[in-house]
Amino acid sequence: MESKTTSPLKRNNVKIFGKGTQPMLFAHGYGCDQNMWRYVYPAFEKDYKIILFDHTGAGNSDETQYSFEKYDTLEGYTEDLLEICEELGLQEVILVAHSVSSMIAVLAANKEPQRFSRLILIGPSPRYINDGDYQGGFNREDIDSLIEALNSNYLGWAANMAPVIMGNGEKPELGQELTNSFCRTNPEIAKHFAKVTFLSDNRQDLASVEIPTLVMQCSEDVIAPKEVGEYVHKNIKNSSFSLLKATGHCPNLSAPEETVEIMKEFLQKSPAA
Numbered sequence: 001m002e003s004k005t006t007s008p009l010k011r012n013n014v015k016i017f018g019k020g021t022q023p024m025l026f027a028h029g030y031g032c033d034q035n036m037w038r039y040v041y042p043a044f045e046k047d048y049k050i051i052l053f054d055h056t057g058a059g060n061s062d063e064t065q066y067s068f069e070k071y072d073t074l075e076g077y078t079e080d081l082l083e084i085c086e087e088l089g090l091q092e093v094i095l096v097a098h099s100v101s102s103m104i105a106v107l108a109a110n111k112e113p114q115r116f117s118r119l120i121l122i123g124p125s126p127r128y129i130n131d132g133d134y135q136g137g138f139n140r141e142d143i144d145s146l147i148e149a150l151n152s153n154y155l156g157w158a159a160n161m162a163p164v165i166m167g168n169g170e171k172p173e174l175g176q177e178l179t180n181s182f183c184r185t186n187p188e189i190a191k192h193f194a195k196v197t198f199l200s201d202n203r204q205d206l207a208s209v210e211i212p213t214l215v216m217q218c219s220e221d222v223i224a225p226k227e228v229g230e231y232v233h234k235n236i237k238n239s240s241f242s243l244l245k246a247t248g249h250c251p252n253l254s255a256p257e258e259t260v261e262i263m264k265e266f267l268q269k270s271p272a273a
Contacts, residue, residue, distance in 0.1 A: 006062055008083040013060040016088070018050035022117070023090045025051045027081065029099030029123070029250075030197050031158070031182040031190060033059025036098070039256035043264070051088070055101075056080055057189035066189055074100070074200055078107040085115055092117040094267070098252060099123050099223065102232075103202040110208045118270060119213040120263055123249050124232050125224040126202040134203070137225045143198045150191050158182035158190075165223055167248025174253055206235035213239040214266040216259070220247040240266060 008014070015034065018024070024044055026037045034052035041050050054061040055077055070076040081104060085093060093116045097105035102124030109116045128136045129143055138146075149157045162182050163175030182190065213236045217229030226243065233241035242262045246255030 006065060008080060008087050011056060011062045011065045012053040012080055012084060013062075014084055014088075015052045016049065018045045018048050020044075020046070020048040022048050022092055022094065023051055023088075024048040024094045024096060025053075025081075025085070025090070027053070027095065027097040027101035027105060028055065028058070029101055030193060031058075031162070031178070031185055032098070033181065035059070036181070036250070036252055037096075040096075040252050040259055040263075043260040048094070051084070051090070053081075053084055055193075057193065058185060063186060063189070066186075068192055071192065071196065073196060074104050074107060074202070077101075077104045078111065081105075081108050082112055082115075085112070091115060094118050094120065096120040096263070097122065097124075099125075099249065100197045100200075103200065103205070106202060106205050106209055106236075109211050110205060113210055116211050118267070119209070119211055120216065120266065121213060121232065122216045122252065122259070123218060123221060123224045123229075124215060125228045126206055126232060126235075127200065128198050128223070129201075131201075134231070135225070135227045137223065137228060138198075146198065147191075147195055150194050154187040154190060155183055165249045166254065167218075167220060167222070168254045171254065174248075174250070177253070178250065203231075203235070206232060207237070209236045210238065212270045214263070214270070215239055215241045216244060216251070216262060217241065218244050218246050218248055218251055221249050223249045240270065242266075 028036050033054045057066040095105045102121035162179035166175045166178045215233045233239050251259045
């Protein structure tokens, strides 16, 4: 699928706006795109330079740049994120990451710590599969079944799983939005990214994070249970932990006001790296 290389700004459909100078870079989660931040970033436009992008293979990114070899680990996405920062000459970056992008953010901050000021991780999970005392929320059999369902009927899987991931059953339109987002993604890319996401293990990377970090955890999240958020907080030494009243896995959509409030509180209290 990969063709000749293009600029990272075109490849990842980068959008830049805002009246401030300090960059705030938003990284979306699995099956989503930059549109998932539309209720959050406006609260920061006045004070920061906002940068949105789509992971390669998602949203309006250049799908021809997707390589199954490059993106067979989260390192491929990390490389893209750092290329965007390099191309724009970004420094003192506040990196806001949702779901699987939280670990991409951790990897990026470990590779180039001098480039980042603070990390805000929303619904992070360093490993989805239970392992001894570690409770990731899923048994290996659960993940194998999930991947099998994805491979056999991706659209059916998306229609069933997206509302469960979103939670907030009283707001069915949110589950429908996530379903639609999943279904817009190229099924082959979506299957591959799911496998990379759910089989990843980034627990050992947490201890290397030196940058002030906020871990935001939803109260009821089937993808990243409370124990997982607490584990991330415990293993990133310079971190704060906030348990949201919000439920589900996407508070950026279901509870943007609370999400913004906690982010602003952290940015005001936390000294930059």
